Amino acid sequence: MGHILILDHARDNVGVVLKDVELGERITILKNDEELDFKASDRIPSGHKIALMDIPKDKPVMKYGYSIGSATQDIWQGQFVHAHNVTSMRGKELLKEGSDHDE
Amino acid sequence: MMNNTFMGYVNPDGSVGIRNLVVVLPMVICANSVAQQIEKQVPEVVAIPHTHGCTLDPTSNQEMTEVLGGIGSNPNVAGIILVALGCESVLMDDVAKIIARTKKPVETLVIQQLGGTKKTIAKGVKLAQALLKEAAQRFRQPIPLSELIVGTECGGSDGYSGLSANPAVGVASDLHVDQGGTVILSEITEFLGAETILADRCVNADVRKQLLDLVAWTEQSLARLGSSNVADITPGNMKGGLTTIEEKSLGCIKKGGSRMVEEVVGYGVRPTKRGLVVMDTPGHDIESMTGIAAGGAHLIVFTTGRGTPTGSPICPVIKVSSNTPCYLNMQDNIDVDAGLVLSNKESLATMGEIIYREIIQVASGKQTKAELSQNREFALRRYGSDCIIY
Numbered sequence: 258m259g260h261i262l263i264l265d266h267a268r269d270n271v272g273v274v275l276k277d278v279e280l281g282e283r284i285t286i287l288k289n290d291e292e293l294d295f296k297a298s299d300r301i302p303s304g305h306k307i308a309l310m311d312i313p314k315d316k317p318v319m320k321y322g323y324s325i326g327s328a329t330q331d332i333w334q335g336q337f338v339h340a341h342n343v344t345s346m347r348g349k350e351l352l353k354e355g356s357d358h359d360e
Numbered sequence: 361m362m363n364n365t366f367m368g369y370v371n372p373d374g375s376v377g378i379r380n381l382v383v384v385l386p387m388v389i390c391a392n393s394v395a396q397q398i399e400k401q402v403p404e405v406v407a408i409p410h411t412h413g414c415t416l417d418p419t420s421n422q423e424m425t426e427v428l429g430g431i432g433s434n435p436n437v438a439g440i441i442l443v444a445l446g447c448e449s450v451l452m453d454d455v456a457k458i459i460a461r462t463k464k465p466v467e468t469l470v471i472q473q474l475g476g477t478k479k480t481i482a483k484g485v486k487l488a489q490a491l492l493k494e495a496a497q498r499f500r501q502p503i504p505l506s507e508l509i510v511g512t513e514c515g516g517s518d519g520y521s522g523l524s525a526n527p528a529v530g531v532a533s534d535l536h537v538d539q540g541g542t543v544i545l546s547e548i549t550e551f552l553g554a555e556t557i558l559a560d561r562c563v564n565a566d567v568r569k570q571l572l573d574l575v576a577w578t579e580q581s582l583a584r585l586g587s588s589n590v591a592d593i594t595p596g597n598m599k600g601g602l603t604t605i606e607e608k609s610l611g612c613i614k615k616g617g618s619r620m621v622e623e624v625v626g627y628g629v630r631p632t633k634r635g636l637v638v639m640d641t642p643g644h645d646i647e648s649m650t651g652i653a654a655g656g657a658h659l660i661v662f663t664t665g666r667g668t669p670t671g672s673p674i675c676p677v678i679k680v681s682s683n684t685p686c687y688l689n690m691q692d693n694i695d696v697d698a699g700l701v702l703s704n705k706e707s708l709a710t711m712g713e714i715i716y717r718e719i720i721q722v723a724s725g726k727q728t729k730a731e732l733s734q735n736r737e738f739a740l741r742r743y744g745s746d747c748i749i750y
Contacts, residue, residue, distance in 0.1 A: 260703075260704065304600055306520035323554070325604050326606055326607070339603050340598060343604060
């Protein structure tokens with residue numbers, strides 16, 4: 258299998274696909290010395306994200322080693338990860354007095 | 361590895377420029393046509409039409425005065441003609457005074473005093489020809505790379521931007537900072553979700569506080585206006601694979617490389633420190649580039665995943681694509697393809713060196729694609745509640 262996925266950081270739970278991935282296409286990647294081997298359960302366009310593991314609702318979606326938002330529903334390994342199942346945690350409501358900037 | 365000089369122009373005040381431009385700058389939208397018709401008759405000059413310059417609140421008026429002064433003061437400008445209508449709220453004398461500090465020739469035209477457009481254009485054409493003649497006397501000479509101020513910008517980002525083009529530009533930023541040069545990281549909206557990384561790299565507690573306050577102010581302004589998830593990023597960003605502002609930001613800040621943040625400056629304000637500097641600019645690419653140019657940047661490195669043709673009237677803009685299809689699709693517009701990183705044809709380190717070499721060549725006179733296609737977009741940030749959301 259060719260080079261079809263980028264995993265940027267060991268903490269990430271999503272990867273970026275380097276080509277259009279078809280439903281049922283097999284994905285294998287080494288993550289933290291563990292071989293992940295699963296099938297894409299959605300069609301995923303080039304440059305978009307695929308879940309490398311299950312991400313429960315309200316848990317952070319991790320890319321570049323940091324949270325890029327929160328899962329709005331349970332996301333299963335192999336699913337397409339985008340605005341239909343992730344929401345930003347920023348700019349939504351006035352920051353509370355003294356709320357810290359750290360995750 | 362590389363020669364640590366480039367070929368530039370020495371200005372009367374000792375600053376150095378990488379272009380030898382004669383600019384016609386209207387003070388107000390009402391003077392745009394005069395400026396543009398001077399350019400039509402003398403195509404070697406650069407007219408910079410814009411939509412503002414009058415009926416602003418005092419704060420905006422002051423900022424716009426200083427930003428227009430900064431544009432005229434940019435070291436790539438050899439001489440300038442200011443064109444006023446005569447009754448606008450941005451005062452030409454104030455702008456001229458700012459530019460005169462650089463000791464470059466500043467000419468002024470007032471349409472109401474000169475008796476209308478035809479007479480003003482006629483006088484402007486003569487002034488333009490004289491300024492061009494004067495500029496033509498200048499020649500390039502070797503200048504240390506440490507004199508160069510490099511702006512960074514991203515526009516039409518996609519899911520690859522943070523994996524290829526932006527980190528490659530970050531490598532080039534580090535190379536330039538290590539030469540003693542200055543790099544400007546901009547677009548505060550695109551710090552949301554990534555500000556802790558930058559805060560931890562601030563040189564001291566004051567700079568750290570300024571940076572976090574700026575991000576908090578921007579976020580609160582967005583929240584006050586009821587920003588939704590969709591409004592945070594553009595439809596093109598989302599089609600390209602970006603989902604949230606956090607994801608966009610974490611990719612965006614990679615353009616700044618890994619060195620310490622030395623200073624935080626306001627929109628269009630010239631950095632006083634060398635090294636990596638953060639400027640308060642909006643996510644609107646053109647408004648952001650205007651701020652960077654007014655802050656004295658010589659050139660701008662601009663990453664894109666979707667592809668964009670935009671340039672600047674006074675700063676050469678080097679386009680770097682995040683993916684090869686974008687480069688192949690818009691070869692008239694993209695200078696460097698960082699998509700080669702994704703296909704493992706180049707390492708990030710090598711791509712960063714390629715970009716830095718391009719920076720040095722462009723500084724020495726190589727024309728960018730945006731210059732060749734005469735992309736000279738220009739817009740001013742309006743400092744007010746109607747324009748803090750992008």
